[in-house]
Amino acid sequence: MRVSTDRRTLLADAAIGVLADAGMRGLTHRAVDRAAQLPPGTTSAYYRTRQALLTALVRRLVALDQAELQEIGARTPPLRSAGEVVRGLVAFTAARLTGDGRRRSLARYACAVESARHPELREILVPRENLARQALCDFLAAQGVADPEERTVTLLTCVDGLVFDRLVNGGSVAEEELRGLVTAALR
Amino acid sequence: MRVSTDRRTLLADAAIGVLADAGMRGLTHRAVDRAAQLPPGTTSAYYRTRQALLTALVRRLVALDQAELQEIGARTPPLRSAGEVVRGLVAFTAARLTGDGRRRSLARYACAVESARHPELREILVPRENLARQALCDFLAAQGVADPEERTVTLLTCVDGLVFDRLVNGGSVAEEELRGLVTAALR
DNA sequence: ACGGTACTTCTACAGGTGTAGAAGTACCGG
C-alpha cells in the first residue's frame, strides 16, 4: 500500500480554493476536480464522501496556518515593546487579507461557521499552540500581566474579529486599532 | 395586487432557521417549506430563485437585528460610566449566544461569509445606524474620545469577534474581556 | 350568484451531486 499523499494534499489545497471562491455550496467533488485540473472523478476516488473531503480540507487548512505561525514565531526575536507587537500584528493581519492569505481566510471562516454544527470539525480547528502565539504570550507575561494565556486568547480573538470584518467589508486593520487592543491586553 | 406580506415574512423567518440549523448547503426551497410547515413548492412560488430567497432572508435578518438594537437603545438611559457600558455589552453578547439569538447569530455569520463574495448581500448587511450604537457612540464622545464613530466601529467589531468565537467554541463573553475592550476604546 | 383576480398548491423536468464500482494503466519483483 503505497499511498500517494501528494495527490491527496493537492486535492485538499484545491478544495480550499474552491471553498474560498464558491462557498460551502460550491464545494463539490466535481468542482475540486476542475480546480485541481484533474480528470472528473478523481476527488471522489480519493475522498469518497463529502464529509471526508471537508475533513481533509480543514486538516490541510490548519496545517498551513500552523506552519505559517510557527515560521512567524521562529523568525521573531522576543518581543520587547508594545510597538513591536503592534507591528507584528499589522503584518499578520495584512497577510490574512490579501492574495492567497485572503482566500485561506475566507475558507477558514466558512469552516468555522460550519464547525459550530460539527464537533468533529471544531476539534480539528481548535486553536493550537504555536511559536507566534507563544511569543505574544511571553511578551504579556514579561510585562507583568496576570493571566497572559487568557489575555492572549482574547486579544487574538478580537484581532480575528477585525480581520473578519475587513475580509467582508474591505479595508485593512489599522495600526491604531491594534494599538488599542494591545494596550487593553497590557492594562 | 394584494401582496400577502405575511407569507413572505414567515418564509424568510423559516429560512433563517434553516440556515442556522443546516448551513448554506442545507438552505433549499424544499427545506424552507418543511421548516415553515407549508406545502412543498410554497417557497419556490414566493421566491422563485434561490438568490431571491437568500436576499429576503438577509433583509429579514437585518430587520430583526435592527429592531432589537433600536429597542435596546430606546430603553437605555444615556450611558454614564464604563461599568454601565460593560453591563450592557454583557447582556447584548449573552442574548446573541443563547436561544433564538444564537440561531440568528449563526445565520448572520453565515451570511457575512457569503457576502464577502456577493456585493448585493453586503450592501444589505452593512452596519446601520441605530439607537444602541448611537448610545455607545454618545458615551465615547461624552468621555472626550477624539474619534467616537471610529472607536465605536472598532469596539463593536471586536465584540463581534468574541461572539463569533463563543458561538463556535462555546462559553460566554466574560465581563472582564469586555471591560478591557471598553477601556481600550476610552484610552 | 358569479366572473375574475390573486393567491395557493401541484407537477414536471433538466440539470447537478454524492457515491459506488468497473475498466484501464503503470510499474515493480521476479
Next chain:
DNA sequence: CCGGTACTTCTACACCTGTAGAAGTACCGT
C-alpha cells in the same frame, strides 16, 4: 517478459435542487 498490485480514470445511477408553469381555490365587487 510477465503477472500482480496499487493507483487512476471512467461510467453508472439514485437522489436532490432550482425553476417553470399548470391546476386548483378563495374571495371580492357587482
